[in-house]
Amino acid sequence: MWRLRASSISKETPMFIGHITQRQFCAALSPQLQRLIDEVLERIATPLPTGKHELQGDSAFFLVMEDHTQPLALRRSECHARYLDVQILLQGRERFGYSLAPFNGLDEDLLATRDVAFSAQLVEERFVDLAAGDFIVFYPGQPHRPLIAVEGEGEPVRKVVIKVDKAFFE
Template structure:
């Protein structure tokens, strides 16, 4: 897992051509031109983004998720939220991985990191993450999720 501020995005260009393209796009993107919940194509099925305007959830209503085909770059635009984190294999599966949807769910003990507007994190298949966790009382957040296809 990588966690940083968007002003440092260029540090991670070395993760590969797709990550560089995704991060460059993310930094320059105009969220006001995006429709919440709609997929925004950046490079076909290799890189795409979705804008979310949602409320955070209490920890007990949140669960860890994981992906195998895509890495997530989650960029918090407005508000603050906590993110649950655990390594794959350390907590029990609650919903088995669905290859069609590229998602599975886990639950158990996890660590929590706090994000403020202007921060992003990157997670790979071994990184289980619970986005949208309230750090206190549930509150609105605006978050962009950029999906980067991983090599087979």
């Protein structure tokens, strides 16, 4: 069983932010990931229902989600061991917390059953705001805190989360 350890990613682990209309400038993303993003964008051109949609079995799939952002204090930071996340905001505004360093420890470890762990033990959390059309990539092991309100009590958002197994890139 794979376990997330403090040494599992370096303090220099990057993340990536872009806009769906400027994907031609995303050379930093692997060609495989760019193709998956393109396929998802083609499929959501016609609105899809919320829920899970297959791309390549368990290796790559995406979730169409409708949710509501919340104040920072109500959101938990998470990370994944197996899957990379590409979060594409379709409607609304969303703030993300993230860290380039791993968690100092885990508060709730569900990696074996749900590929998610939660922790409040973040190192140098940073924040970025996304608007409709923006996307952000979080690599396996990278702490991130989604669905933070940009202001006030929050707002509804519609987004797509592409999940890609890290083995897909091997």
